[in-house]
Amino acid sequence: MNVLAVGCHPDDLEIGCGGTLAKLSSLGHKVTMVHVANGDKGHKIIPPEELIQIRRLEARKAGSLIGAEVVSLNTPDLLVKSDRDELISKLVKVIREVRPDYIITHPPEDYMKDHTEVSKAVFDASFSATIPHYNLDEGIDTHDKVAPIYYMDTLAGVGFHPTEYVDISDYIDVKIDMNNSHQSQIKWLYEHDGIDFLDFVRTVSKFRGLQCGKAYAEGFTQCQAWPRLTTARLLP
Ligand SMILES: [Zn+2]
Numbered sequence: 001m002n003v004l005a006v007g008c009h010p011d012d013l014e015i016g017c018g019g020t021l022a023k024l025s026s027l028g029h030k031v032t033m034v035h036v037a038n039g040d041k042g043h044k045i046i047p048p049e050e051l052i053q054i055r056r057l058e059a060r061k062a063g064s065l066i067g068a069e070v071v072s073l074n075t076p077d078l079l080v081k082s083d084r085d086e087l088i089s090k091l092v093k094v095i096r097e098v099r100p101d102y103i104i105t106h107p108p109e110d111y112m113k114d115h116t117e118v119s120k121a122v123f124d125a126s127f128s129a130t131i132p133h134y135n136l137d138e139g140i141d142t143h144d145k146v147a148p149i150y151y152m153d154t155l156a157g158v159g160f161h162p163t164e165y166v167d168i169s170d171y172i173d174v175k176i177d178m179n180n181s182h183q184s185q186i187k188w189l190y191e192h193d194g195i196d197f198l199d200f201v202r203t204v205s206k207f208r209g210l211q212c213g214k215a216y217a218e219g220f221t222q223c224q225a226w227p228r229l230t231t232a233r234l235l236p
Helices: 012-026 048-064 085-098 113-128 169-180 183-193 197-212
Strands: 002-007 030-037 069-075 102-105 149-151 164-167 217-222
Touching: 002 012, 002 085, 002 113, 012 030, 012 102, 012 164, 012 169, 012 197, 012 217, 030 048, 030 085, 030 113, 048 069, 048 183, 069 085, 085 113, 102 113, 113 149, 164 197, 169 197, 183 197, 197 217
Parallel strands: 002 030, 002 102, 030 069, 102 149
Antiparallel strands: 149 217, 164 217
16 A cells, blocks of 8 residues: 655654554555655754754654655745645645555644644645646646545644554554654754653553553544545554
8 A cells, every 4th residue: 555644844753653654664555754844943053944954854764764755845834824725736746646545644633733734734635636627737647536534643642532543562663763863853842842752752652552452552533524434444
């Protein structure tokens, strides 16, 4: 299968579904990791232009650990707008190129606007990608189906009630390694949010594991909108 994961910032997918992406990749599925925002404001000292480059490299390093392709849509932090056609167009292009069997992204409710805007934009783009008269100037075929969408966990799991779980017990170490690739954020999240980033990621994975009888897990819900539903279990 082709799996497209769309996160907001360069570390969000690693936090929310890194173990699942690692598992998918090891099972032979193709994984594409997209981050919409470039992360230019995620540091106290490093200036935005320099930070963009650092974070792009960190994301590539994380993706390389599981053989995933990494794509940056280069939207500045705090300026992600789902009602701007520019963002929808970029996402449609990615969806038409990747042709995903399903998409993983943020849930419609999360802790900051950039995240929720990504969720809305992915929902809209997954439909628009199938419309022949929408932006065909890229010369890429429309996607042949409105891809099912799975929502990954919120930050710290707040207000999120998974309906499906993925056992990532064999992938927790690579998940931690992926997150550890984001060295700039380990410093930033300690200074800005007072959290030990890697401990945070491990704890949420363990908490989700407790809920489903596994050592470590990640939780998901499925987007409940026609025609995105399916009888198949698509998550690994
Ligand atoms: Zn984020």
